Amino acid sequence: MTTGIPEDQPPEFTGLVIPADPTWPCYLQRLERGVFGFKAVQELVRSELVGEVAYDLDAHLYVSDDPFEPVNPRVTEYIRRHSLLAGPDPDPAHSIRGDAVLAGSRGPVPLGEGFAANACDPPERFYELFDPEPQPRW
Numbered sequence: 001m002t003t004g005i006p007e008d009q010p011p012e013f014t015g016l017v018i019p020a021d022p023t024w025p026c027y028l029q030r031l032e033r034g035v036f037g038f039k040a041v042q043e044l045v046r047s048e049l050v051g052e053v054a055y056d057l058d059a060h061l062y063v064s065d066d067p068f069e070p071v072n073p074r075v076t077e078y079i080r081r082h083s084l085l086a087g088p089d090p091d092p093a094h095s096i097r098g099d100a101v102l103a104g105s106r107g108p109v110p111l112g113e114g115f116a117a118n119a120c121d122p123p124e125r126f127y128e129l130f131d132p133e134p135q136p137r138w
Helices: 034-044 073-082 124-130
Strands: 012-018 027-032 050-056 059-064 100-105
Touching: 012 034, 012 124, 027 034, 027 100, 034 050, 073 124
Parallel strands: none
Antiparallel strands: 012 027, 012 100, 050 059, 059 100
16 A cells, blocks of 8 residues: 655645634644645544645645635635735635645646645745744644
8 A cells, every 4th residue: 555655755744724713823733745644634624525726836725625614714815815816806705715724835736646745844925924833733
């Protein structure tokens, strides 16, 4: 059985967890690549339905694909105002639901490879934007 970890990547990366409830702090979480990392992300976004979306070339989000989750105002603000795809007139209907995990990206989300095949630590601007707790949760 393969774990889905690419041979040319370190086995772990840092995810920035952004809860949908704006009263809960954002925090850093060390994640594995492959099957075990996917299971951890399912727990972090509190859903078995996990989607991977990208709004910038150097980052992507793991989000719940459950349409009944509450809107995540911090992530929605990021995609509408701060992402590469935001544009001058963002669509007010475009939103992300539920808790999210942001990771850096070494390029386009690869299809058919293991979970987080191209993930890396988030770029510095996301630390400034989401202000995670200073102590990571490993």
